[in-house]
Amino acid sequence: MNYFPDEVLEHVFDFVTSSRDRNALSQVCKSWYRIESSSRQKVFIGNCYAISPERVIERFPALKSIALKGKPHFADFNLVPHEWGGFVYPWIEAFARNRVGLEELRLKRMVVSDDSLELLSRSFANFKSLVLVSCEGFTTDGLAAIAANCRCLRELDLQENEVEDHRGHWLSCFHDSHTSLVSLNFACLKGDINLGVLERLVARSPNLRSLRLNRAVPFDTLQKILMQSPNLVDLGVGSYVHDPDSETYDKLVTAIEKCKSVRSLSGFLDVAPHCLPAFHSICPNLTSLNLSYAPGIQGGELTKLIRHCRKLQRLWILDCIGDKGLEVVASTCKDLQELRVFPSDPYIGHAAVTEEGLVAISSGCPKLHSILYFCQQMTNAALITVAKNCPNFIRFRLCILDPTKPDAVTQQPLDEGFGAIVHSCRGLRRLSLTGLLTDQVFLYIGMYAEQLEMLSIAFAGDSDKGMQYVLNGCKRLRKLEIRDSPFGNGALLMDVGKYEAMRSLWMSSCEVTLGGCKTLAKKMPRLNVEIMNENEQTDFIFDDAQKVDKMYLYRTLAGQRKDAPDFVWTL
Amino acid sequence: MSPEIGTHQLESDTAGDMNFKETELTLALPGESRTLKEMNGGKIGTKRGFLETVDLNLGSLRADCSDKDRNESENDVLTAAKPPAAKAQVVGWPPVRDYRKNAMKSCKYVKVAVDGAPYLRKVNLEMYNSYEQLLSALEDMFSCFTIRNYLNERKMVNGVENVPTYEDKDGDWMMLGDVPWKMFVESCKRLRLMKSSEANGLAPRTPSKCSSTSG
Numbered sequence: 212m213n214y215f216p217d218e219v220l221e222h223v224f225d226f227v228t229s230s231r232d233r234n235a236l237s238q239v240c241k242s243w244y245r246i247e248s249s250s251r252q253k254v255f256i257g258n259c260y261a262i263s264p265e266r267v268i269e270r271f272p273a274l275k276s277i278a279l280k281g282k283p284h285f286a287d288f289n290l291v292p293h294e295w296g297g298f299v300y301p302w303i304e305a306f307a308r309n310r311v312g313l314e315e316l317r318l319k320r321m322v323v324s325d326d327s328l329e330l331l332s333r334s335f336a337n338f339k340s341l342v343l344v345s346c347e348g349f350t351t352d353g354l355a356a357i358a359a360n361c362r363c364l365r366e367l368d369l370q371e372n373e374v375e376d377h378r379g380h381w382l383s384c385f386h387d388s389h390t391s392l393v394s395l396n397f398a399c400l401k402g403d404i405n406l407g408v409l410e411r412l413v414a415r416s417p418n419l420r421s422l423r424l425n426r427a428v429p430f431d432t433l434q435k436i437l438m439q440s441p442n443l444v445d446l447g448v449g450s451y452v453h454d455p456d457s458e459t460y461d462k463l464v465t466a467i468e469k470c471k472s473v474r475s476l477s478g479f480l481d482v483a484p485h486c487l488p489a490f491h492s493i494c495p496n497l498t499s500l501n502l503s504y505a506p507g508i509q510g511g512e513l514t515k516l517i518r519h520c521r522k523l524q525r526l527w528i529l530d531c532i533g534d535k536g537l538e539v540v541a542s543t544c545k546d547l548q549e550l551r552v553f554p555s556d557p558y559i560g561h562a563a564v565t566e567e568g569l570v571a572i573s574s575g576c577p578k579l580h581s582i583l584y585f586c587q588q589m590t591n592a593a594l595i596t597v598a599k600n601c602p603n604f605i606r607f608r609l610c611i612l613d614p615t616k617p618d619a620v621t622q623q624p625l626d627e628g629f630g631a632i633v634h635s636c637r638g639l640r641r642l643s644l645t646g647l648l649t650d651q652v653f654l655y656i657g658m659y660a661e662q663l664e665m666l667s668i669a670f671a672g673d674s675d676k677g678m679q680y681v682l683n684g685c686k687r688l689r690k691l692e693i694r695d696s697p698f699g700n701g702a703l704l705m706d707v708g709k710y711e712a713m714r715s716l717w718m719s720s721c722e723v724t725l726g727g728c729k730t731l732a733k734k735m736p737r738l739n740v741e742i743m744n745e746n747e748q749t750d751f752i753f754d755d756a757q758k759v760d761k762m763y764l765y766r767t768l769a770g771q772r773k774d775a776p777d778f779v780w781t782l
Numbered sequence: 783m784s785p786e787i788g789t790h791q792l793e794s795d796t797a798g799d800m801n802f803k804e805t806e807l808t809l810a811l812p813g814e815s816r817t818l819k820e821m822n823g824g825k826i827g828t829k830r831g832f833l834e835t836v837d838l839n840l841g842s843l844r845a846d847c848s849d850k851d852r853n854e855s856e857n858d859v860l861t862a863a864k865p866p867a868a869k870a871q872v873v874g875w876p877p878v879r880d881y882r883k884n885a886m887k888s889c890k891y892v893k894v895a896v897d898g899a900p901y902l903r904k905v906n907l908e909m910y911n912s913y914e915q916l917l918s919a920l921e922d923m924f925s926c927f928t929i930r931n932y933l934n935e936r937k938m939v940n941g942v943e944n945v946p947t948y949e950d951k952d953g954d955w956m957m958l959g960d961v962p963w964k965m966f967v968e969s970c971k972r973l974r975l976m977k978s979s980e981a982n983g984l985a986p987r988t989p990s991k992c993s994s995t996s997g
Contacts, residue, residue, distance in 0.1 A: 288874030
């Protein structure tokens, strides 16, 4: 291999696209490192504070596409104080200053200001794709800058962001000559949209394949848009309320029938369920269906729709489908790979599904590999059955609404059930546990979950041993997040070197003390150990015995970050 | 090592508590043992039980808690089958993004039945900020009826009066106006405008003329 010229190696490396594989390539030898780094175009940074933008640019001069993640995962659930960080501006500014030929930017859980979007829009002539997931800090003014200045833009995908809506003029900022749009998702915007502008934009975008509308787009506009875009592959319906006996409805039925390429359907943010039959003609082609934002579709209408969807691979729904509805899914969707069942009452109330629904799914859908399941109760027997039926789980996330609830039948902890899952599913990479759980379940996880990369723990375990089993056993662990569990310094300090092989560790409302964190920080200079205490700061720094409210540690080559707010202490 | 799991576990589910421990399967290494105490006891060490965390967050909702809930012993952590009556919220639980929670909230459509009307309507409670707003919207919707609002003021149009009632999450039929607006929005499952003659002096327990509960 040493005698191949660089260009040949580079050409071979072109066929290797995943970040992980390219990371592996770069470790083989110095020349492979050099060639791989100089040719890599797509970079993934799992923690924006793990490395500085300058270093990324230096190592990857051919950089065109970058994905960045900011806040820790538990920020999704309000556990991370609001101004914690995760600003994208320094990255965009560094890219602009170094004349990086940026074409694609994908951000998750980051703070994106309008200034960042403005700078982004003006700095990269070939910018093609912006994907923002669970971000905040920007308004529709920032979107206006993107629309106006990114003349090559193909993709604008806004997923579940908190956007301040200054009303719909941003859409008008796309030039009349802008005809390159392939993907447009503004479902998360709350404000009004200029419907005429939208229709004209769609009409001049012959390559449009993915369109997700917000609630402000009514039925008749949907009908006009679908007439213009029969080649759509992915459709997100905004408002879907109309009279099924009207001419507009009939026109929509005709338009939908022509959309033979639609494979993915979502939205229905406002819905009149008796209008749903209009979609029955494309249901047989669907591989992905997301009705988790459509609480207006219930019971019989929901199952009626699903019965038409025999090819479904991915299904996101609300728990109002019930165990019986899940039996319908199990008997209809034999190709199902990913299922997410969300609670329709997100406050602590009743979930409408139990272990029965999960067992039914596992028995009917052998290809299932990813599940997120919010439920009212669970049993060991059910989990053991699920483990036997579906040994291919990669992601298994169970959330019982009452998080310390035992086996609903035997009142025992759910250790055995989850033990069966990790024992049977040798490829398991992500696991979230709830229910009454002792140290025993962590012993099983340490013993059997060899491929586990991410583990989420809440209100579980009895002692330090639990966390120690995990840290000892799970060689591939990258992200560990723990809340309200009795793990303390003994577990934290057992194997400090382990944290350099991981991306991050989050511990909140556990037994870890300030002294323990200080010890860890002292031993491991290449970790940032951040403490967040929302109580009085003055006495805190002198009392090593005090328990730490929130600790977030991560490996980094960038040293202590300079943008941390007052309530975050990096030890 | 080949742990026997699966059917054996299912069979032993029906055994009494005493036998369960003996037949219980584990995937552990030989020699590992758990005491029954650890499994069935309450809080071990300093672990903060879920209900205790809930108590820390009970603020103004304390008034609605029965004393029984607050004095629950630690052992009840294991046997609690229902969440606390006050529906207090622990920060970040359940783990659902705010974005999703808000999306669910703004779709608080409930059916409205009016005694004597042949059709039902649906209203989105999130669109209103007070009982007055809701009642006046209902009056618009069902303009041939009048509604006696919670202040007992009557606006007669053609002599027919209706008393606004609602079914709450517990399945009970309540008079509108007793609880704060936000609490009403969260707990209301559907509305019924009842003929005054039926509602006289009492909050009715079971409605006689309600449509089926699907949806």
